[in-house]
Each structure stands twice: as C-alpha cells, then as structure tokens.
Amino acid sequence: MVQLSTKIGSLEFKNPVMTASGTFGYGTEYADFMDINRLGAIIVKGTTLNPRQGNPYPRMAETPAGMLNAVGLQNKGVDYFVDHIYPEVRKFQTNVIVNVSGSSIEDYVQCASIINTLDDIPAIELNISCPNVKQGGMAFGVKPESAAQVVSAVRKAYDKTLIVKLSPNVTDITEIARAVEGAGADSVSLINTMLGMAIDAEKRKPILSTVTGGMSGPAVKPVALRMVWQTAKAVKIPVIGLGGICSATDAIEFLLAGASAIQIGTANFIDPSISEKVVDGIEDYLSRHGFNSVQDIIGALE
Amino acid sequence: MVVADNRLVGPCATLLTLQYPGELPDMVAGQFAELQVPSAKVLLRRPISIHSIDRARNLVEFLIQIVGEGTSSLAELKQGDKVNVLLPLGNGFSYRTTHVSRPLLIGGGVGVAPLLFLGQELAEHGIRPVFLFGGRTESLILRKEEFMKYGDLFMTTEDGSAGEKGFVTNHSLLMDSESFDRIYACGPTPMLKAVAKWAKEHEMACEVSLEHRMACGIGACLCCVEDTADEGNVCVCKEGPVFNIDRLKWFN
DSSP states (O other), X not given: OOBOOXXXXXXXXXXXXXXXXXXXXXXXXXXXXXXXGGSSEEEEEXXXXXXXXXXXXXXXXXXXXXXXXXXXXXXXXXXXXIIIIHHHHTTXXXXXXXXXXXXXXXXHXXXXXXXXXXXXXXXXXXXXXXXXXXXXXXXXXXXXHHHHHHHHHHHHHOOSXXXXXXXXXXXXXXXHHHHHHHTTOSEEEEOOOEEEEOEETTTTEESSTTSEXXXXXXXXXXXXXXXXXXXXXXXXXXXXXXXXXXXHHHHHHHHHTTOSEEEEOTHXXXXXXXXXXXXXXXXXXXXXXXXXXXXXXXXXXX | OEEEEEEEEETTEEEEEEEOSSSOOOOOXXXXXXXXXXXXXXXXXXXXXXXXXXXXTTEEEEEEEOOSHHHHXXXXXXXXXXXXXXXXXXXXOGGGTSOOSSEEEEEEGGGGHHHHHHHHHHHHTTOOOEEEEEESSGGGSOOHHHHHTTSEEEEEESSSSSSEESOGGGOGGGGOGGGOSEEEEESOHHHHHHHHHHHHHTTOEEEEEOOOOOSSSSSSSOXXXXXXXXXXXXXXXXXXXXXXXXXXXXXX
C-alpha cells in the first residue's frame, strides 16, 4: 500500500491531486461523473467580495492543444458563497479551498476575512494572476512589490493555509514567488493562464469579446513544468503545480519537477472524471517503481 | 457509445448513429450531448444536439454539420468505432411541462437537428406540428422526408429553389398568427432573433435553442454564457440551450 498523502503548510491532503479553480465549478457539477471525495482537494471558482457578471460572450476560443478563456471571474460574491454554496460544499470529504480574487487590496482582505470564519474551508488560494479583469487580478501578481503587499495584507486577516496563485506572464516567476513567500504565503500554485489572443480571419475580428484571454491546456504544459521546476528550487514553501495536466504521467512530471501537489484544470472539460483517474495513475506509478510514498518522487528529478 | 452508422446526408452534413450500451436514459428534445473528437488535433468535446432517438433499439442520432477539424473527424467515424459521449445535457423544449396544441417548429440550416426529435415526441403526445425550415438553397435543407413523417413541412430558400423565396419570417404561414400557439426554433442567431421579434410582436410564446461556443458542457467553465433578464449571465449548456425568449435581453 503506497502513501499518497501530502502536506501544504500544516494542511494534510489525502493525495496530491486537486482540481483547479474555474474548471470545476463548485464540485457539485461533477458529482454525477466521479467521486469528489477521492481527491486531495477541490479549489472552487474565483470568489470576489461583490458579485461579478464577468465578461460578455464570446469568452472562449479553442487553440491547438489548448483553449483561451476570458470569463472574467463571474461569480455571485462571497456572501452568496457563504449562504448558498458553503452549506453544500462543506459536505465533501475533501479539502475545499476557495480561490479569492479582488480589484483592490481591501477587497482581497475583506473577502479572505469572511472566508476565514468558515470552519470547513481550511485554505484559500489567493488569485493575483487572473488575466481577464480590468482592475486588480494579474496587476497585483506581475510585480514583486505589489504581490508582497496584497499577500501581507491578507496574511494579517487570514490565519489558515494561504496559497498564492502566480501568473506566468512575468519575466522571472521565482522573483514573485520569493516575494510572496517573504510576505507570509504558505504555498504558491502555478501557473495561472498565459495571456493569448485569437483572431477570426474571415471576419477580421478578434474571437474573444475582450480581445485577449488566458491560455490553458496541454500546449502550456512545458512552460508550466519549467516554471514549477525553477520555483521549487527558489522557495522553501511547497509549490503546487498546474498547467496542462491531462494524465497521471503529466502529474508525475510536475511532482518530479518539485511540486508537492498538482491541480487539474482544462482536462476536466474533456474528461469530467480525469482527476480521479490521475489519483489511480499516480498510485500505479508508485507501486510499479517500488516507491512507498508520493513524497519519494517530489523533486526527485535525476 | 459505439458507431452503428455514419453517412453523409447533405453537401456538408453527416448523420451519426450511436448505439447506447443498455437502456437509453430519459431525454427531452432540445437536450444535447458532448462528443469527444477522435483526433489528437482537437482538444475540446463538440456539443451536438440530439437529432432523434430509437428507444426500442437504444440508438441516438446526431445530425452534424461539417465545419471544421472537430466535425470533420466525427464525420470520418466508421461503424464499430467507439465514441466517448456525455448525454443528455442541458434543458430541452418545454412541451412536457407546458400545454401546447398547435406548435410551429422553425429551423434554419443544421438547426433543424433537434426538431426531428421534438417532432417524434410531439407525435407521441398526439400532436402534429408544422415545420418551417429555411436555408440558402434546397440542398441545404436536410432530411425533409424524415420530418414529413411527423408533420407538414414548409420551406423558404434565399435563392427560391424550394418553398417560398426569402427568409422564414417572411413565409405566408405567418400571415395568420392564430394558426399556432407556440414556436420552437433552432438555427443561426440572426434567424432566431428575427423569429423572436416576430413572436414578441404577435404575442406568441416562443422558445429558442442557442448554439454558443462551449467547453465543459456541464456549467463549470462559464464560457458559453447568455445574458438573461432575471439572472444576468447564465450558462447556455446548463440553463439552456433552450430558452423562453422572455428571459433573453434581445429586445432592449
């Protein structure tokens, strides 16, 4: 029997497989297709202090081995989450982590403080890397100073596990990772989507209503893997790897590169039970290679 | 599901018949399926409406317009091939919960697809619908004989090669709006908007099936939204694809 459990800060996970924010709804959407409780965690979609309508349609463009999205953090706000979603998601027997976003430091702090009061939410993922909102979002995550500023403000208001989700749209991601580590983050997750664009040549128009959007899917995996490898060497806090993971093999590559856990995003859209299959696949790999624990392969790149 | 048959039924359309393993789940006309594309070049599933079902033999038919890489790959599937399918998804037309006696089913292009299943269902309820289909030219109006099994078929074509020349909203059938008590429509958005406008002006109940770019098909990714009067942006895949026009903000 191999050990799949892993830790992020003081928080225990039954296995290193999580579902990425914005790709798994509130988990309930996937309950018909898989057993949510088999996952290490689910990260529910980006939540903001106030309700957001998101961007106009069209919000999605398919690209070779990937997709662009420009959803723009559509959600009904943190109060709605507390009153209507939390009573449902707290029933899951897995870590339910809320992705928190905002347009100002005050927004982030207020939203995090409200979620801090929820007993069955053991962690938040601070989204300082959304490329699809006009104010805030990625703006905080592309400079070490502003990234540190928002993280230290939230750190004061939030006393559970604080994960910070980083943007790949930077010159040196390790610089941002070190800055948020210094500001009190318990972990960093990377990568959020890469800024991209799609054009309809026949109509001579951009496909997305916002012109640019966030690219995800297998096409971004090599970039994500490189950034996880670099960041895991640069910080002492655990790194959560994501970006184009579609199989257990992809997940294992991220663990070998130094990730303590991984998230599955776009692949949920193609196979709604993929995350459960990745858990099984990691277990198979460990048995096949004679490892007793998933810890044995974290950062074990030879 | 396993491919039972796949054949071209028009210049750019294939009729894909899939065998369901076991008894078909209950499905409502207007619901759709997400088909995984058998090509490494295509990442996302393709949302395809349910064209018809055969409950006795557990078969589901999909009428697919071949437009790009994904639908071309689906057109190349051979008998015996396996396809991963999520179905049924979304909400269909309201015929099971709303009283309707004289329905008008309006379709444009490949948008006729879900209306065959709807015709079958209405026939089972003892209702004979009227179909009104529009297309650029006669050959693009698909599966006419099949539709005529369930109701009377009227057509408009832009080149006048079949039926009346022009658009569906100009058809003489609509001269007497009293002939119908509800419109169910599916087709290109400009056609749906014209139909909805006509319905609104004539105070006729009208439901339209929208076709938006989708990723997940189950309401998780929030890509396929439509703005509604009551709830703002909602997912077409989960709240739709069929909407009562009263919910849509098309007339502001």
